[in-house]
Amino acid sequence: MISQSFEIIGKIQSTIGVENIHVINQASQQFTISDKNGVFKISAKLLDTLTFSSVQHKLKTVVVDRNIQSFKTILVTLQENVIELDEILVGKVLTGDLNLDVGNVKKNTSVNFYDVGIPGYKGKIATPSERRLNEATSGGGFGGVSLNSIINGLSGRTKMLKNRVNxxxxxxxxxxxxxxxxxxxxxxxxxxxxxxxxxxxxCADDENFIKFCKNQTDFKILIFLRMKYRQYINNRSQKKD
Incomplete structure (x- = not known):
């Protein structure tokens, strides 16, 4: 009975959201993620340990007992992970002493272009590497191609800048x-x-890192990380040997 695996249908309760909670079977290293209703399915055996975690919740572990084994269901309540911050003082403290208070008042407040009705750029801010690449490949010469971009292409500087952007x-x-x-x-x-x-x-050195991690769900990224984790541990073991 202990060695037999069975599927558990579970539901997570929380006051701050129940979607995308990570559920991991520590024994088998299987994992899944809860849906928008907090429902999940995972295989387990008697006495396996299930771990429930997310950034917003406190870590919780549940041992699969005979009650869970009998009903094949589980109800888990998670608590919010409250991060206490140091006390923050808002504003300036005025003492009544004019000489001291003048020094505490912020001067030369900058003016935002929105405050004066001037339209500003609202798009994505380019990184320094992207700006340098744009300068190296910008047009403006004969046929829309500048002499600067031709020289940079021949010298290899454009390729170097593209690599830096990547x-x-x-x-x-x-x-x-x-x-x-x-x-x-x-x-x-x-x-x-x-x-x-x-x-x-x-993980980032893997040629498929961006493919498996960019604009992907946490579930797919965790699968990739698990694969790289096994490779990483295996590599370290071989070095020790």
Whole structure:
């Protein structure tokens, strides 16, 4: 009975949202994500440990007991992960002493172009690498092609700048994935703290990193991270041997 696997249909309760909660079976390393109603399905065996996590909730673990095994259902209530912030002082403190208060008042307030009715650029702000690439490839010469862009193309500078733009995009995506999924991923895939950054850069070096992580659901990204985790652990084991 203990070794037999069965499917559990579960439902998550929370006051701050129940969609995209990560559910991981620690024993089998299987995982899934709850839908918009907090419902999920996952395979388990008696005495397996299920972990429930998300950025907004406190980590919770549930051991599959005989009651869950009998009914094949589970109801899990998650608590909000409240982050306490230090007290913030809003505004300036006035003492009544004119000499002191004048020094506490902010001067030379900058004027935003929206305040004076001047239309401004509302699009995406280019990175320094993107601006340099645009300058190196901008037209304006004969047939719409500038002499500057021809020289940069022949010298290899354009290719170098394109590579730098791609590196910047890969780095930005890496930091986004790391910020969103690091806590939940390492809850079920333990790694020493000094190796966690190295692991994420190991993932980013994969030629399919952008394909599997850009504009993808957390579920698909976690599948990719799990695959790279196994490779990473295997590589470290071979180095030790």
């Amino acid at each position: 590196i910047d995009k890969r780095e930005a995506l890496l930091q986004s994935v790391k910020a969103r999924l690091s806590k939940d991923f390492f809850a079920s895939n333990p790694l020493e703290n000094d190796l966690k950054n190295d692991f994420f850069y190991f």
